[in-house]
Amino acid sequence: MRGMSLIVKTITNITVGFMFIYGLYIILHGHLTPGGGFAGGVIVAGAFVLKILAFGSERSAEKKSATRASIFESIGGLLFIGIAMSALLVAGTFFLNFLPKGTPFHLLSAGIIPFCNIAISIKVGAGLFSIFLALGAMKYIMED
Amino acid sequence: MIELYLFLIFMLIAAIIATEIKDLLAAVISLGAVGFAVAIMFILVQAPDLAIVQIVVEVLTVVIFVAVILRTTHIDETIGKKLKGTQILSIVLYAFFTILFLIVVFRSFQELPEFGNATMKVASEYIKLGLPQTGGTNIVADVILDFRALDTLGEATVLFTSVIGVVALMRKVGRKK
Numbered sequence: 408m409r410g411m412s413l414i415v416k417t418i419t420n421i422t423v424g425f426m427f428i429y430g431l432y433i434i435l436h437g438h439l440t441p442g443g444g445f446a447g448g449v450i451v452a453g454a455f456v457l458k459i460l461a462f463g464s465e466r467s468a469e470k471k472s473a474t475r476a477s478i479f480e481s482i483g484g485l486l487f488i489g490i491a492m493s494a495l496l497v498a499g500t501f502f503l504n505f506l507p508k509g510t511p512f513h514l515l516s517a518g519i520i521p522f523c524n525i526a527i528s529i530k531v532g533a534g535l536f537s538i539f540l541a542l543g544a545m546k547y548i549m550e551d
Numbered sequence: 552m553i554e555l556y557l558f559l560i561f562m563l564i565a566a567i568i569a570t571e572i573k574d575l576l577a578a579v580i581s582l583g584a585v586g587f588a589v590a591i592m593f594i595l596v597q598a599p600d601l602a603i604v605q606i607v608v609e610v611l612t613v614v615i616f617v618a619v620i621l622r623t624t625h626i627d628e629t630i631g632k633k634l635k636g637t638q639i640l641s642i643v644l645y646a647f648f649t650i651l652f653l654i655v656v657f658r659s660f661q662e663l664p665e666f667g668n669a670t671m672k673v674a675s676e677y678i679k680l681g682l683p684q685t686g687g688t689n690i691v692a693d694v695i696l697d698f699r700a701l702d703t704l705g706e707a708t709v710l711f712t713s714v715i716g717v718v719a720l721m722r723k724v725g726r727k728k
Contacts, residue, residue: 438687484711487704502700508686517687523696530707534714541721
């Protein structure tokens with residue numbers, strides 16, 4: 408994919424880190440404030456997409472990162488099922504909230520909900536990013 | 552309650568027409584009638600968001616089916632050329648499954664709350680028990696990741712499937728030059 412102009416590259420350099428941090432904040436505070444794994448994963452994937460759109464990338468690098476994104480998506484899904492299965496093994500019920508609840512409004516509270524949020528964010532972010540890469544690679548096929 | 556039964560019988564008739572009619576365009580339209588009857592029933596039992604989703608999905612499916620039929624063929628050649636025995640068998644099966652379906656529906660409609668009572672009972676329980684039972688202060692996260700986590704697992708599976716579909720459609724391997 409071709410890169411964009413110098414203005415876009417400069418602005419992207421400034422903003423992309425903030426986008427990434429904001430996405431992580433939305434994910435990690437999913438059980439305390441509005442947001443969560445789905446929204447935060449999309450924001451993190453948006454940071455990656457912005458970076459690639461602005462700076463461009465090689466065909467081979469895109470292929471490699473598409474493979475990596477698929478692997479991460481599978482890891483996210485397996486993590487989510489793993490949490491559910493560990494609840495089944497430890498407490499005897501699928502998806503039971505078996506971890507201690509903690510005090511409300513603390514970052515480490517609400518049992519398994521923050522871990523579920525992290526797993527879903529990996530899954531959604533990597534999935535969206537791999538869809539973006541697949542659709543970007545289609546342009547090359549049309550040009551070939 | 553009676554209107555639900557009317558819609559159910561309408562759906563059954565439309566479904567039988569959809570499988571037995573020779574003109575594929577008419578079959579697709581009767582299939583759409585089934586879907587829209589489901590949407591109206593969702594509204595009647597006070598689930599408007601599900602009704603909206605159902606209408607969107609139904610419109611999309613009917614449009615896609617019509618687009619495919621306009622490009623391929625109108626007539627289903629296999630209908631009407633059956634042997635007599637299989638025809639009788641299919642009529643018996645239709646009747647059997649219709650009666651079975653109506654019995655199941657009657658049993659489940661007995662569980663519906665009486666006219667005048669609130670249909671939505673689960674939401675107030677979620678709001679009441681959200682913080683004490685899960686410890687999370689964001690009630691939406693409590694619902695989707697604790698009370699209804701299995702639902703979220705299904706949603707994640709749908710996303711996974713769609714990603715696999717897009718990647719498989721767009722890959723270069725196996726594409727004709």
